[in-house]
Amino acid sequence: MDNIEEGFTVFIRRGKVLKAFKLQKGKKIVFEKLHFTPDKAFGQPFNSHFRVVSNELVKVDVESAVPKVEKDEDDAIVHVEDNRLLVDSYGKSQSLCREEIVGMKSSGAADSEIISEIVKNSATFTSKTTYSQKKYLKKKRNKHMTNVQILRPSARLLCQMYENREPAKICQMRANTFAQVLTMSNIRHGSKVVVVENCSGVLLSLLMERLGGSGCIVNLHTGETPTNLHAASLMNFSDETWSILHSLPLCKIGPVLAGKEFSPVAVDIAEFQTAEAATPSSDFDNLAALKEKSKKGTELTEDEKGQIRFERRRKRFFHQKSAWDVMRARDMDALILACRYHPSPILLSLLEVLGPSRPFVVHCEYQEPLMELFCQLMNAGKAVNLKISETFTRAYQVLPERTHPLVTMNTSGGYLLTGIKVDVTDARSKLHEIHEKSDNEIPLKKTKLC
Secondary structure: OOEOOOOOEEEEEEOOEEEEEEOOOOOOEEEOOEEEEOHHHOOOEOOOEEEEEOOEEEEEOHHHHOOOOOOOHHHHOOOOOOOOOOOOOOOOOEOOOHHHHHHHHHOOOOHHHHHHHHHHOEOOOOOOOHHHHHHHHHHHHHHHOOEEEEEOOOHHHHHHHHHHHOHHHHOOOOHHHHHHHHHHOOOOOOOEEEEEEOOOOHHHHHHHHHHOOOOEEEEEEOOOOOOOOOOHHHOOOOHHHHOOEEEEEHHHHHHHHOOOOOOOOOOOHHHHHHHHHHOOHHHHHHHHHHHHHHHOOOOOOHHHHHHHHHHHHHHHHHHHHHHHHHHHOOOEOEEEEEOOOOHHHHHHHHHHHEOOOOEEEEEEOOHHHHHHHHHHHHHHOOEEEEEEEOOOOOOEEOOOOOOEEOOOOOOOOOEEEEEEEOOHHHHHHHHHHHHHHHHHOOOOOOOOOO
């Protein structure tokens, strides 16, 4: 998908604000006090800039959409002036009233013209320092410019959106923290991964994008149905990519570790298997039409609702059975935990399904639960290369006489506990065999005669 199309999810940016929307023809989008329909954006390439005019999008070039930062000799000069002589006039310094600005917008005036009029009618603009003038212009551009940019969904934009808008929903994790999790868990083509996460599906989205339709992801969740798939639904993944994701309730981990066969409660296995074998492709197309009909708000009959519910149960059954069979093999390639629960009981149980010499990564907002888990793993001898780390990154503004760190940011992206599983049982048995062999085959020492 190279161009913007109807029915797909996109990210819309205005300034530093980023939000995801699903584009529908004729459906109005409300974003940062802007109201518009996306109809005229269909067919345009991604990363295009648009201006909102009369509740419609008008494509503009990059030069007019992004104001150029004027670089002059003043940037290299250290200014000794300040704003000490400015007097707060409580809004009386601007002679242009709100009604006049709204009238200019209604008449179709360009954003640059509106900002120029605001500057001309400001009584204190010329008396400000160069730095204050640039700060004033930047503030007015962010307030009055109606330019937006439509972007293709990606892992970086997804992390940025949640980090800026709702960091608590992703356990305060930053983009660099997600990158470390993927690197330390050695996610590669064809990996089989077990995930327990409360990050609204952001971590699942990154794993699905990295694997690209190969391998397997087992999503362990609370309740009967997964609730952490919202972020993954924003990425426009294909059916092939979705096919590697299998969800299984956490309450069923005990029977898996005990080696029991898959036996869902209140589900007739024969009924699902018979329905799958007997259902022609036309019926699946009919189900897709029913779902589309339901999304448009059309009332469905009881039989049609029953067909949709049966299809959901059937898909859930086969996904849980696939996850069950994969975990029973006890040869998973990676284990990742990023949840709000205490990690010790979950990790110590799930280590049984992880293959030997395979990595595991645990994220927690606080250090104390990871220290407790660290001690338990050390005493049990179940892992090596154990390490608790915290990466602190901070953005800096670098300008003459204005170099300082950004103060509005999270203090921490959480802590990571990483390690590699070792099979204690096999190691002890092999060591015992070596000792027995050495006792039975004691070599004779040669003595040198003088």
